[in-house]
Amino acid sequence: MTTVHRTCPLCEAVCGLTLTLDGTHVTKVTGDRDDPFSKGYICPKGASLGRLDEDPDRLSAPLVREGDQWREVSWPEAFAAVEKGLKAISGPERAIYLGNPSAHSMAGALYGGPLVRALGTRNVFSASTADQMPKHVASGLMFGHPMTIAVPDLDRTDFLLMLGANPLESNGSLCTAPDFPGRLKALQKRGGTFIVVDPRRTRTAELADEHVFIRPGTDAFLLAGIAHTLFAEDLVSIGLPVEGLAEVEAVVKDFPPHVVEAACGVPAEVSVRLARALAAAPSAAVYGRIGTCTAEFGTVTQWLVDVLNVLTGNLDRPGGAMFATPATEGPRRRKPYRTGRWASRVRGLKETNGELPVATLADEIETPGEGRIRALVTVAGNPASSAPNAAKLAKALERLDFMVSVDIYLNETTRHANVILPPPRLLATGHYDFALLNFAVRNYARYSPPIIDTPDIETPSAEASGAAVSATEGPGTERPASPTTGNRPSESEILARLAMIASGYGADADPAALDEMIIGQLVGDHDPAELDGDDEAEKRLDAMLRLGPYGKWNGGDLTLRKLRDEHPHGLDLGPLQSRLPEILTTASGKVELAPPEIIEDVERLRARLDEAHPEFVLIGRRHLRSNNSWLHNIGPLVGGTNRCTLQINPADVDRLGLGEHALIQSAAGELTVVLEPTDKIMPGVVSLPHGWGHDGVRQRVASGNAGVNVNVLTDEKIIDPLSGNAVFNGVPVILCRV
Numbered sequence: 001m002t003t004v005h006r007t008c009p010l011c012e013a014v015c016g017l018t019l020t021l022d023g024t025h026v027t028k029v030t031g032d033r034d035d036p037f038s039k040g041y042i043c044p045k046g047a048s049l050g051r052l053d054e055d056p057d058r059l060s061a062p063l064v065r066e067g068d069q070w071r072e073v074s075w076p077e078a079f080a081a082v083e084k085g086l087k088a089i090s091g092p093e094r095a096i097y098l099g100n101p102s103a104h105s106m107a108g109a110l111y112g113g114p115l116v117r118a119l120g121t122r123n124v125f126s127a128s129t130a131d132q133m134p135k136h137v138a139s140g141l142m143f144g145h146p147m148t149i150a151v152p153d154l155d156r157t158d159f160l161l162m163l164g165a166n167p168l169e170s171n172g173s174l175c176t177a178p179d180f181p182g183r184l185k186a187l188q189k190r191g192g193t194f195i196v197v198d199p200r201r202t203r204t205a206e207l208a209d210e211h212v213f214i215r216p217g218t219d220a221f222l223l224a225g226i227a228h229t230l231f232a233e234d235l236v237s238i239g240l241p242v243e244g245l246a247e248v249e250a251v252v253k254d255f256p257p258h259v260v261e262a263a264c265g266v267p268a269e270v271s272v273r274l275a276r277a278l279a280a281a282p283s284a285a286v287y288g289r290i291g292t293c294t295a296e297f298g299t300v301t302q303w304l305v306d307v308l309n310v311l312t313g314n315l316d317r318p319g320g321a322m323f324a325t326p327a328t329e330g331p332r333r334r335k336p337y338r339t340g341r342w343a344s345r346v347r348g349l350k351e352t353n354g355e356l357p358v359a360t361l362a363d364e365i366e367t368p369g370e371g372r373i374r375a376l377v378t379v380a381g382n383p384a385s386s387a388p389n390a391a392k393l394a395k396a397l398e399r400l401d402f403m404v405s406v407d408i409y410l411n412e413t414t415r416h417a418n419v420i421l422p423p424p425r426l427l428a429t430g431h432y433d434f435a436l437l438n439f440a441v442r443n444y445a446r447y448s449p450p451i452i453d454t455p456d457i458e459t460p461s462a463e464a465s466g467a468a469v470s471a472t473e474g475p476g477t478e479r480p481a482s483p484t485t486g487n488r489p490s491e492s493e494i495l496a497r498l499a500m501i502a503s504g505y506g507a508d509a510d511p512a513a514l515d516e517m518i519i520g521q522l523v524g525d526h527d528p529a530e531l532d533g534d535d536e537a538e539k540r541l542d543a544m545l546r547l548g549p550y551g552k553w554n555g556g557d558l559t560l561r562k563l564r565d566e567h568p569h570g571l572d573l574g575p576l577q578s579r580l581p582e583i584l585t586t587a588s589g590k591v592e593l594a595p596p597e598i599i600e601d602v603e604r605l606r607a608r609l610d611e612a613h614p615e616f617v618l619i620g621r622r623h624l625r626s627n628n629s630w631l632h633n634i635g636p637l638v639g640g641t642n643r644c645t646l647q648i649n650p651a652d653v654d655r656l657g658l659g660e661h662a663l664i665q666s667a668a669g670e671l672t673v674v675l676e677p678t679d680k681i682m683p684g685v686v687s688l689p690h691g692w693g694h695d696g697v698r699q700r701v702a703s704g705n706a707g708v709n710v711n712v713l714t715d716e717k718i719i720d721p722l723s724g725n726a727v728f729n730g731v732p733v734i735l736c737r738v
């Protein structure tokens with residue numbers, strides 16, 4: 001038995017784990033008590049890491065589809081098939097979709113960008129436009145860069161106002177905070193207060209000092225009402241150089257609390273009380289997350305979150321909303337952030353952060369004409385399950401001329417691919433959280449080297465080698481072992497090889513050439529021979545650490561060797577520091593409080609003030625044991641009570657005379673759902689979790705707990721126009737008896 005330590009890659013909390021191994025088999029997973037950031041915290045997902053890593057349904061060899069059959073092939077054969085498929089299709093007709101796990105993987109962070117550039121396309125899609133793009137756009141416009149995102153200084157704040165966030169289930173998002181529940185309890189213990197605004201009384205709301213119900217998708221009204229009160233009662237106190245204060249005061253004039261009350265359902269006296277409490281607290285932070293992002297006014301809402309942080313003097317000061325200083329942070333050019341540098345071909349939706357909205361991916365595949373998407377690369381993504389109107393996208397995928405997926409599973413999306421390239425086990429892969437440490441509530445770094453070797457594929461019996469298997473095996477189906485394929489490439493090598501193929505260098509080209517070029521650009525005048533690392537990915541990490549704010553090439557002493565060898569449990573880099581105006585990259589060099597695009601969109605919000613409300617609106621739901629669609633094949637995480645239920649207020653059940661099931665209909669589609677009456681949800685609101693509806697997948701546990709896909713109901717035509725983000729909260733629906 002051996003004991004090893006590494007970061008959990010399953011959610012944004014980046015907890016340290018301690019794994020007990022019997023050979024390469026994981027026998028036990030616990031929280032790493034010596035990790036200075038997570039201090040031993042672990043959730044059920046992290047405890048199941050070994051089961052995920054050794055899931056017998058994970059693909060162990062590349063698959064090539066022939067009709068409705070899959071054939072396991074060698075890696076050289078798989079890459080040759082990719083070369084053949086991509087070669088015939090020009091750059092503008094190619095597309096890529098990067099799924100959520102790519103943000104958690106070192107390979108995704110290091111090779112995702114080069115792969116996008118190599119494909120030569122502007123058809124770039126990701127889970128960001130189904131999740132968080134409003135935060136990037138609002139932050140980009142206010143602070144100059146879409147990754148300059150303020151997070152609540154959780155460990156020091158006196159008052160936290162949280163909207164549309166449920167960290168007791170999600171463990172935090174765009175706010176990296178292991179043991180988020182413990183940090184909230186500590187806030188209360190030191191005499192602080194936290195208030196949750198949510199259409200459901202979530203577990204987080206139950207822990208809070210106060211829960212305020214709000215009509216889904218209307219958080220912008222409440223926040224504008226609070227801003228109005230701050231100006232009206234002379235409570236504005238700003239300690240920073242800002243531009244556009246007068247414009248903000250002018251636009252929120254139309255949103256007094258007694259007017260927004262009808263739109264958002266929050267009583268005027270509550271809005272006024274929240275404004276006064278925010279202004280009076282010794283330190284305070286406003287934090288809005290997924291429920292407020294995946295809504296029609298997502299960007300305006302995220303803007304208002306930080307407007308309130310600024311107006312109350314809490315931006316960039318201890319206990320307020322602050323900016324992390326990640327160890328791999330590079331220089332940011334002072335260049336105004338812009339969106340809409342190009343637009344989607346069919347619907348004319350604008351680009352944000354170099355991406356197009358996933359809500360229009362199906363249109364771009366289906367609609368004939370020059371530039372139609374004919375080839376798609378997916379990396380760790382399942383948009384056929386997670387995109388709005390997923391059924392439309394699944395159908396569109398059938399029309400592609402070629403599709404290659406990098407994924408560990410044969411799932412709702414990868415079943416449409418021509419070639420699937422499965423990365424090796426997580427434990428065979430190095431891990432560093434490049435993206436998530438940008439949003440950490442404490443400065444911290446941790447590198448987890450590979451624990452096991454990237455193994456050769458097991459040698460099966462001769463007759464099994466190359467055997468064809470059904471595209472959709474059911475539960476209990478025995479699958480043949482994999483053919484011998486030689487050394488299995490790392491995830492980094494898979495992506496690097498795809499980039500080489502997409503660039504026209506061919507399937508046999510050495511991907512080291514790509515790394516050499518990138519490292520050369522990265523190190524500048526420094527000597528690349530100084531870099532440490534067993535592979536090119538580690539060398540690139542070493543270069544970034546050395547050049548970063550604590551790095552050896554930047555006046556500090558941090559290197560990969562130091563981090564890996566002297567700090568195997570992680571390195572605490574201290575509490576968040578005030579960073580303004582140093583990190584602002586706006587044209588003015590100040591916080592831009594009134595970006596013209598946002599001010600213009602406030603007009604759209606104003607026009608909604610008097611609009612009638614639909615009888616029912618649909619919202620999503622998270623669960624601690626789930627992470628979108630990809631952890632449903634792990635028995636301990638999905639067993640027990642059915643979680644794929646429609647939560648509904650008992651008063652609505654009685655009023656409509658509903659039974660155990662109901663038919664739910666939207667503009668996009670309809671579903672028959674199991675009802676879960678509960679007074680934890682507002683009347684007029686219903687909630688269905690996402691990530692379910694497993695269909696035609698080679699995942700035996702998930703197939704046996706299929707559930708229904710909420711994205712049959714979500715409508716791809718409705719988006720937040722500033723960010724292109726899909727709308728999953730506040731979807732109008734009708735309920736009928738079945």
Ligand code: SF4
Binds near residue numbers: 171
């Ligand atoms: S909270 Fe997230 S990072 Fe921590 S153990 Fe659970 S899944 Fe892993």
